[in-house]
Amino acid sequence: MAGESHPVLEARGIVKIFGQHRALDGVDFAVRPGEVHALLGENGAGKSTLIKILTGAYQPDGGEIVLDGAPVRFTDPLNAQGSGIGTVYQEVNLLPNRSVAENLFLGRQPTRFGLVQRHAIVTQATALMATYGLDIDVRAELGSYSVAVQQIVAIARAVELSGKVLVLDEPTASLDRNEVEKLFEVIAKLKARGLGIIFITHFLDQVFAVADRVTILRNGQLIGTRDLSTLTATEVVRMMLGKDLAYGHSSLPVAEAAKGPVKVTFTGLGRADRVAPFTLSLHEGEVVGVAGLLGSGRTEMARLMFGVDTADEGDITVAGKPVKIRNPAQAVMAGFGFCPEDRKLDGIFGELSVRENIIIALQAKLGWFRALQRDEQDEIAGRYADDLDIRAANHDMPVKLLSGGNQQKVILARWLANDPTFLILDEPTRGIDVGAHAEIVRTINRLREEGLALLVISSELDEVVAYSNRVVVMRDRQMVAELHGADITPAVIVAAIADNTLTPEPVT
Ligand SMILES: Nc1ncnc2c1ncn2[C@@H]1O[C@H](COP(=O)(O)OP(=O)(O)OP(=O)(O)O)[C@@H](O)[C@H]1O
Ligand SMILES: [Mg+2]
Structure with missing residues (x-):
């Protein structure tokens, strides 16, 4: 069905350079109307960066974006939205202190005589949430709901704003099985409406469940775009990693009493x-x-x-x-140590460096009058970064510049370093x-x-x-x-x- 139609949105030869690091190196990517296109790769492969370029959050250092066959330049995400491209980024960017309804209609509230029609907003928002199977009080603060509900609100907002392309960067990371199914139903409906959907996830089973095609990135390079019907999960993993996965779960002796x-x-x-x-x-x-x-x-x-x-x-x-x-x-x-689920809310200090984020709990435990020397800090950060394979250009860069998965590893390193x-x-x-x-x-x-x-x-x-x-x-x-x-x-x-x-x- 989506078979031979022309792409709605394309990236051609995209290059993105951060300092010395080529985050994207000549990447081609195209999504067709009515298809779900998965974008896969290891942590730091360049997935979020490509999305940010396609949606105007970043400007490319080379290559071009093509919408409906014509080159475009998006100055910012709002601009891309205006052209029909809605995005849910990996980190939810809504306002937790505002109501669900306000978040849904932020920046486009129905007004009359310049006044926001609160009643209209509440009614519309309630109806909209119901189409996602959520029966919630839309007047309550967004932050009072679970991450899952917040995620669905973000998706609903993006869908309402976008007419052509919907981009979902790890939308299911905080959803449970029922909620994922609900989201997939929504995706199926949007696909039938002819939207092109770009879907980033680390759950391979979900890729096979909803996606038609897949594009795989590794270290900023395009590895390939394939029809999923022609691939097995093992082949997808091999393309992502450049080698086979050494897992070895089943061989571990477990379930002995401690x-x-x-x-x-x-x-x-x-x-x-x-x-x-x-x-x-x-x-x-x-x-x-x-x-x-x-x-x-x-x-x-x-x-x-x-x-x-x-x-x-x-x-x-x-x-x-x-x-x-x-x-x-x-x-x-x-x-005790506690490595929380939601790194953005509970864990990461975005402005601080990778090194500082790793040593901060240990330093707090030692007391600030026993400040760790710089070489001790480097040694500790280096050891755990190696152990967990944290990919950062250097340990002095602000942790917010790391890819999402690498930020997660930094928090884990912090609690391990705390001994x-x-x-x-x-x-x-x-x-x-x-x-x-x-x-x-x-x-x-x-x-x-x-x-x-x-x-x-x-x-x-x-x-x-x-x-x-x-x-x-x-x-x-x-x-x-x-x-x-x-x-x-x-x-x-x-x-x-x-x-x-x-x-x-x-x-x-
Ligand atoms: N603003 C930035 N400044 C410097 N480096 C950056 C910036 N944004 C991303 N990077 C780097 O670019 C690379 C690609 O990051 P990106 O966020 O695109 O990865 P990803 O494929 O989305 O990974 P994940 O699965 O972990 O989310 C990483 O090495 C990251 O540290
Ligand atoms: Mg990412």
Whole structure:
């Protein structure tokens, strides 16, 4: 259908240079009306940069953009929007303190006699959200909703603004399975309407589920554009990495009970509006995986443990001694580390350098009067950057200039450098390319062998199975199951997550 139609939007021979670094080196790319075109590549391959050039956020250093067969120059994203190109960037750029409705209609509010028609906005916004299957109060602040809802609002806004092309840069990174399905339904509708859709993701199964064609970048170079019907997942990965993936999950010995002494115990820890009281002990050299749907209370549990939210009941002991944790600083002093899911909100200091971002938690723990010397800082940053394969031109560059996945690795490096005895990782592989997933799974297993206690929240069940000694399952803000030994398989975990709540939704 989309088969032989002319491209709606094209990039020809695009070059983009940052300092010494060629982020894009003569890249061709074209999206046709009515197709979903996936753009793939490792962290730092140049995907977001290409999108930013196609949508006017960056100017190219060479090459041209062609819209409907005619060369164009977009001065900024608003300008591109005016030509029918709507974008949801990797980092959501909405206003959390404004209402959902205002965010949807920002800059194009229906007015009468110069006054914004608030009532009209609320009605329209409610109807619009309903088409995405969201029944929410659009007058509430956007920031009061989950990342998933915020993401859908961003998508709805971009779709409404764009007539020809919709660009989605990792739109599903914070969505759970049901929400991803909802989004795919929306994509299918938009595709039928004749929109050209550019889709960036690190989830290969999603690429095969929705995309018609794929373009693969590696180190700023175009590797190729193919019909997905002619490719296997293995071939796609080989094109991305330039080699086969060494994963080796299945060979890892797992699910043995941890033999070390108990390191940290949470007894009856809970908070009325967040998580029902739970009791959990973690041993030295143990990984406890946490499974559950988005919104099941996984992240809330981690936030209570680390004092981001204060518990209103329960006790914590570390190596048998009671500790009080009412804020993250106390958690750090107790030897805890927490690598959060949403790097933009909770983790990264964009203006600070890669080096500073890595050493900041360690420095805070040592106390500022014991300032780390510059060569110590370089040594620590260098070691963890190597371990995790962080790709940055140098460690003095502001971390906001790194690709999204590399920023995620910087936060992980920060908490490893802090030398914790108990480390919480919330979705550690989110936004990270398939090649580096294996690296992170190996890192978790290595930390376990070094005697750390780890709590790892993840939706990637294959990975949970590959590193967990035990798995706890959250549902409806309660800890509902604990799995051991042979029960630690994706199938058993899925069953525990779903339980009897998996009644089919009514078809409307
Ligand atoms: N404004 C900038 N200044 C300097 N370097 C930049 C800038 N923006 C991007 N880069 C560099 O360009 C390269 C490509 O980055 P880009 O964000 O396009 O990667 P990506 O393919 O989207 O990766 P990810 O999957 O991690 O999001 C990276 O090495 C990045 O550090
Ligand atoms: Mg990116």
